[in-house]
Amino acid sequence: MDAPLLDIAEVARRSGLAPSALRYYEKRGLITADGRNGLRRTYRPGVLERLTMITCARSAGLSIAEIHRFVVARPSDADLRARMTARADDLDEQIGRLTRLRDSLRHASVCAHEPIVDCPDFRRAVGNVPREHGTADADTPPAPAPPA
Template sequence: MTTPLLDIAEVADHSGLAASALRYYEQQGLISSAGRNGLRRTYTADVVPRLTLINCARRAGFTIAEIQAFLRATPDDTDLRTQLATKAREVEEDIARLIRMRDGLNHAATCTHSRLVECPEFKRTLSTPDANSAVGECNSMC
């Protein structure tokens, strides 16, 4: 039984990426095509989850080189594992920062302080390292 092939437009549609991004990722060795159907590249269906991983890694700040190394990794790649652990800590810091920003924006959306950025609660939310900081005290503080 043969694996169904998707043409580049179908992969672009499933992955949410532009065809030019798919060609670039192929050029960089992150994905490979299964061949061509006329002038159009074709891919096996397993390229879609791989693109999901690549897209997620790119959004998390991974470089193409880091993704290439990760995709080739084996359990014996101790240096890479160390780099991945460092990257995981960086992602955790980014998540905490983004949560603080989200909480600050949610607070600012309902704040009645005359200048939103001067609101003590808004400032506290953004500067607190605790990602679970309380918001919504604006009416009592402002």
């Protein structure tokens, strides 16, 4: 037996998106309404998974057009695959920058160096200063300085 359809208000509630966003995504071909209950659009429950993917892609900086190209892609679309690989590489770089920022903030929260921004360990965590030859791997965050 098929799962019951969800009306637009329920999809909005469960997804955390406004009904206007759902209508916009439908207009752009990212999701499809299954029908109507009176004047209200209805959707299959699987739309929630699609909306989770769309929300994740949007938060990673993908445009609506990029997401649309992805959701209609076929395995034979070599150009799209190349663009997805390039985008994944960009995200890896962004993750690296964010990881360095996180590590530097964690170090700064316990660092006794004055000023903190001049601390060699802080600067290494941010990525401003390369590690010296023979020291720990550049992906390893520095040990926090003991509290003052």
